Amino acid sequence: xxxxxxxxxxxxxxxxxxxxxxxxxGGETLTATSFSxxxxxxxANQAVACARLxxxxxxxxxxxxxxxxxxxxxxxxxxxxxxxxxxxSMKRDGIDTSGIRxxxxxxxxxxxxxxxxxxxxxxxxxxxxxxxxxxxxxxxAPESLGTPLPDMIVMQLxxxxxxxxxxxxxxxxxxxxxxxxxxxxxxxxxEAYTAITHLIVNESEAAILSGRRVEEVExxxxxxxxxxxxxxxxxxxxxxxTLGAKGAYYATAAGGAGYIKAEKxxxxxxxxxxxxxxxxxxxxxIVRKSLPSGTSLSEEYKHKPLDEEVIRFACKAAAxxxxxxxxxxxxPWADEIERHDARGGLK
Numbered sequence: 303x304x305x306x307x308x309x310x311x312x313x314x315x316x317x318x319x320x321x322x323x324x325x326x327x328g329g330e331t332l333t334a335t336s337f338s339x340x341x342x343x344x345x346a347n348q349a350v351a352c353a354r355l356x357x358x359x360x361x362x363x364x365x366x367x368x369x370x371x372x373x374x375x376x377x378x379x380x381x382x383x384x385x386x387x388x389x390x391s392m393k394r395d396g397i398d399t400s401g402i403r404x405x406x407x408x409x410x411x412x413x414x415x416x417x418x419x420x421x422x423x424x425x426x427x428x429x430x431x432x433x434x435x436x437x438x439x440x441x442x443a444p445e446s447l448g449t450p451l452p453d454m455i456v457m458q459l460x461x462x463x464x465x466x467x468x469x470x471x472x473x474x475x476x477x478x479x480x481x482x483x484x485x486x487x488x489x490x491x492x493e494a495y496t497a498i499t500h501l502i503v504n505e506s507e508a509a510i511l512s513g514r515r516v517e518e519v520e521x522x523x524x525x526x527x528x529x530x531x532x533x534x535x536x537x538x539x540x541x542x543x544t545l546g547a548k549g550a551y552y553a554t555a556a557g558g559a560g561y562i563k564a565e566k567x568x569x570x571x572x573x574x575x576x577x578x579x580x581x582x583x584x585x586x587x588i589v590r591k592s593l594p595s596g597t598s599l600s601e602e603y604k605h606k607p608l609d610e611e612v613i614r615f616a617c618k619a620a621a622x623x624x625x626x627x628x629x630x631x632x633x634p635w636a637d638e639i640e641r642h643d644a645r646g647g648l649k
Contacts, residue, residue: 312345313460351582359635376401496537565621
């Protein structure tokens with residue numbers, strides 16, 4: 303049987319990460335604890351999450367373990383010191399990088415990230431660079447989405463909005479499912495929602511898209527049912543709101559809905575790629591759910607309610623990510639999700 307294909311169309315960045323006891327105030331110079339560089343960009347992070355969560359960690363003698371899910375990345379990097387290493391890094395994770403353009407005369411996207419050690423919270427300043435060379439006119443034909451067409455397209459908002467809207471329109475006409483993680487969030491035109499199969503947002507993104515104040519949705523006891531139903535009425539088929547330490551809320555056009563508790567975390571070290579890991583885990587679970595019996599999807603997930611188990615797996619994967627430093631370096635492989643106790647049993 304042919305494998306399922308997930309195509310991520312989005313950003314690739316180099317992350318410049320500084321860890322600090324606290325965030326400095328205006329005009330203050332503060333000595334940092336550490337500094338590092340790494341591969342990032344929400345598009346690339348989500349592609350790495352899809353690739354790793356679809357297969358076990360490779361051994362030293364096995365570069366690319368086989369998987370029933372093929373992951374392709376479409377994007378742009380600069381012809382500079384950052385671009386080619388980003389592409390090579392993705393290849394090592396088993397990602398098809400043939401859709402990544404190395405653009406002459408452009409810098410690679412860069413994200414300057416400050417991580418506050420006490421809370422693990424991060425603050426990010428982004429320079430898009432070559433990510434903004436993805437133009438709407440490049441995606442008007444169905445063939446631009448891939449040949450054959452992918453089973454799912456995953457997008458974010460770190461490429462031009464008009465490009466995202468064009469891809470949504472093209473995918474809708476071609477009958478391709480789209481998962482949109484609208485980050486950084488901006489208001490979307492109403493017609494865009496009819497092309498979104500899966501909408502995954504955090505609290506602040508949900509507020510911005512729905513025209514609410516962030517303070518309103520962050521209040522204890524906020525009713526996510528009403529907000530999610532607004533997106534469903536606009537045409538979205540499945541809505542997921544990630545709630546950090548509180549877990550996630552999901553609702554579907556088919557009638558399923560509910561809260562899923564967050565997975566227990568030993569210690570929050572860095573939240574940088576937690577949301578991207580959630581998206582990758584969700585995407586892999588969804589495309590695998592469409593496979594018939596006899597595939598590599600474990601029996602544990604085959605016979606339980608679809609939405610609940612997909613969300614639970616995504617929460618568990620995100621929990622493993624926040625226990626480590628970094629973006630892509632913190633994203634787990636499929637066999638690293640379950641934590642075992644001293645006797646070998648699952649915790």
